[in-house]
Amino acid sequence: MLRSEIIGVGSYVPDRVLTNFDMEKFLDTSDEWIRKRTGIEQRRWAALGQCTSDLALEASQEALKSAGVAVADIDMIIFATLTPDHFFPGTGCFLQEKLGVPGIASLDIRQQCTGFIYGLSIADHFIRCGTYKKILLVGSEVHSSGLDRTTRGRDVTVLFGDGAGAVVLSAKEVSDSDRESFVLGCHLHADGRGAKELWIPAPGSALGRPDRIDHEVLNEGLHYPHMNGKKVFIAAVTKMAESLTACLREHGVTVDDVDRFFFHQANLRINDAVAEQLKIPAEKVFNTIQKFGNTTAATIPLGMHEALKAGELKKGMLVALAAFGSGYTWGSSLLRY
Structure with a gap:
């Protein structure tokens, strides 16, 4: 297959x-x-x-x-x-x-x-x-x-x-029993009820204005990101943990079986909370937010490359990924590198 x-x-x-x-x-x-x-x-x-x-x-x-x-x-x-x-x-x-x-x-x-x-x-x-x-x-x-x-x-x-x-x-x-490197699966989720907790309102057709950008938009800062930090924090921890748990369970593995976890780098406290909730040892979670901040769609591959260069990601390792973001959207993946 x-x-x-x-x-x-x-x-x-x-x-x-x-x-x-x-x-x-x-x-x-x-x-x-x-x-x-x-x-x-x-x-x-x-x-x-x-x-x-x-x-x-x-x-x-x-x-x-x-x-x-x-x-x-x-x-x-x-x-x-x-x-x-x-x-x-x-x-x-x-x-x-x-x-x-x-x-x-x-x-x-x-x-x-x-x-x-x-x-x-x-x-x-x-x-x-x-x-x-x-x-x-x-x-x-x-x-x-x-x-x-x-x-x-x-x-x-x-x-x-x-x-x-x-x-x-x-x-x-690969065969059904193959333990070589490949993507085992992904879990994807979204909930539009949280769309306005982290968003950029303008430009967009939903503003109902004749121009996408006008002085009012600029003066109000509607073209900048707006976030309800408390709600996003709680949702991120909850949903990343749920998605990871489901993903690991589907493939019959436990936290102990996974060699490295790469979480989206939005906030170190979020990642620490997810790790604590799932009882993931700190040494298994590779973080880069300290020196790169939140690079949104880039955080996971950037982290994987940093880990590879540091000798923290090696061929044959079982790797779990998880992310949460605006939308709300969230997801997880399991792969053998």
């Missing part, structure tokens, strides 16, 4: 480092406040003119090199982002042009912080049914140019960083 295997991983973060002390210079906040509530110590912000597809290109090239695959061998791009280069077309098309592979399928998905897991599930199903053999899955974000840098937005602005992560998935024939 056909299954998908991650054969290459890559990532990229911009050169510019913003510490919490740098944030103090333009926001009414402090290093102590940020660390205590989020675990974040610093984040990367893109240079002026450096866009989402630029970061994605660097991560993609790294992933292709890691996989030992020529870009011409890729037959689909799946691009997860909430910070596209432009309102339309999809940023995957801009990445495709930069990679020099015209004509192949390109799909953008807007599942915010859960984007990578949704993208992994989509790629896995395309490969399982034999439609495509090699898929480039990318999560890339440039948040810095879309954040409220006034005290009004401080609770959100301190969270986000810029970065990209990418993986190459390849078709593989």
Whole structure:
């Protein structure tokens, strides 16, 4: 039977480092406040003119090199982002042009912080049914140019960083008893009742205005992210834990069987709470939020690449992924690396 295997991983973060002390210079906040509530110590912000597809290109090239695959061998791009280069077309098309592979399928998905897991599930199903053999899955974000840098937005602005992560998935024939590397399965969920707890109201047709952007939108900061932090925190811990539990149970494994857990990096306290609830040893959870902040769709592949470089992710390891984000959306996945 056909299954998908991650054969290459890559990532990229911009050169510019913003510490919490740098944030103090333009926001009414402090290093102590940020660390205590989020675990974040610093984040990367893109240079002026450096866009989402630029970061994605660097991560993609790294992933292709890691996989030992020529870009011409890729037959689909799946691009997860909430910070596209432009309102339309999809940023995957801009990445495709930069990679020099015209004509192949390109799909953008807007599942915010859960984007990578949704993208992994989509790629896995395309490969399982034999439609495509090699898929480039990318999560890339440039948040810095879309954040409220006034005290009004401080609770959100301190969270986000810029970065990209990418993986190459390849078709593989396996047997029912095969313990080699492949994606075992994904669990995907959503609940639109929480859509306005973490969102950007404008621009959008639901505003009911003749212009998508006007002075009122700008003055009210409707084009910036808005979040109900308390509700999002509770929902994230609850739903990630539930999804992970269901995913592990479906495949007949326990927390003890899993070698590494990669959670979406939104808040270190969220990840610690999930780990505590499921009794996951701290050494099994790989976190990067301390130095990269929340890079939404990029956090999981970025974390996987960091773990790979640090020798914390090795061939044959059983790996569990989990994420929660705006929508609400959430999901989990189990794979053997």
